[in-house]
Amino acid sequence: EAGVAQSPRYKIIEKRQSVAFWCNPISGHATLYWYQQILGQGPKLLIQFQNNGVVDDSQLPKDRFSAERLKGVDSTLKIQPAKLEDSAVYLCASSSTTTYEQYFGPGTRLTVT
Amino acid sequence: DQQVKQNSPSLSVQEGRISILNCDYTNSMFDYFLWYKKYPAEGPTFLISISSIKDKNEDGRFTVFLNKSAKHLSLHIVPSQPGDSAVYFCAASLGDDMRFGAGTRLTVKP
Numbered sequence: 001e002a003g004v005a006q007s008p009r010y011k012i013i014e015k016r017q018s019v020a021f022w023c024n025p026i027s028g029h030a031t032l033y034w035y036q037q038i039l040g041q042g043p044k045l046l047i048q049f050q051n052n053g054v055v056d057d058s059q060l061p062k063d064r065f066s067a068e069r070l071k072g073v074d075s076t077l078k079i080q081p082a083k084l085e086d087s088a089v090y091l092c093a094s095s096s097t098t099t100y101e102q103y104f105g106p107g108t109r110l111t112v113t
Numbered sequence: 114d115q116q117v118k119q120n121s122p123s124l125s126v127q128e129g130r131i132s133i134l135n136c137d138y139t140n141s142m143f144d145y146f147l148w149y150k151k152y153p154a155e156g157p158t159f160l161i162s163i164s165s166i167k168d169k170n171e172d173g174r175f176t177v178f179l180n181k182s183a184k185h186l187s188l189h190i191v192p193s194q195p196g197d198s199a200v201y202f203c204a205a206s207l208g209d210d211m212r213f214g215a216g217t218r219l220t221v222k223p
Binding site: 048055091 | 154210211214215
């Protein structure tokens with residue numbers, strides 16, 4: 001079984017630029033999550049999808065962050081414009097409807113200069 | 114809101130000895146608890162979990178203990194091996210809502 005795929009693995013941009021991350025969850029997993037992990041902290045949920053609908057986006061800074069999961073499979077997370085404090089690892093995770101465990105991708109390390 | 118806390122940022126143990134990682138939570142409504150292990154440049158991987166209706170779950174060298182009255186859980190690794198060196202995240206969930214601690218970096222010395 002293939003795991004959660006994410007790309008790119010690393011990205012360096014200047015502040016005020018835009019960036020997009022891509023995630024492909026484990027096949028058949030209906031729930032997809034995007035987390036932000038700042039150095040020294042645990043992952044913080046940004047947005048959760050159930051199929052292609054948003055379940056929870058209460059911690060997503062909607063003035064600059066957006067995410068979509070149009071066909072209920074792949075998802076993209078966009079930041080526009082980026083700020084220095086957005087430097088973090090962005091983790092995508094997926095889970096099935098029958099278990100609590102979430103399976104994480106390798107993450108995208110974003111550096112904003 | 115730090116609903117899940119791991120107060121020890123790091124822990125160092127000798128190979129063969131027991132590693133005990135601790136985690137505290139504040140929300141008594143959490144009904145499922147998990148430990149994840151993270152190597153550098155990789156995403157967290159699921160290690161072991163426990164339902165709130167249990168107080169112990171064991172899987173090989175890994176045992177998780179839950180003390181609901183104290184809102185405390187711990188992960189025991191025995192015997193510890195150098196390959197266990199990683200960052201360990203405690204997580205607590207209520208349905209799909211999962212909250213993570215800040216992690217404890219475990220170093221197992223040969």
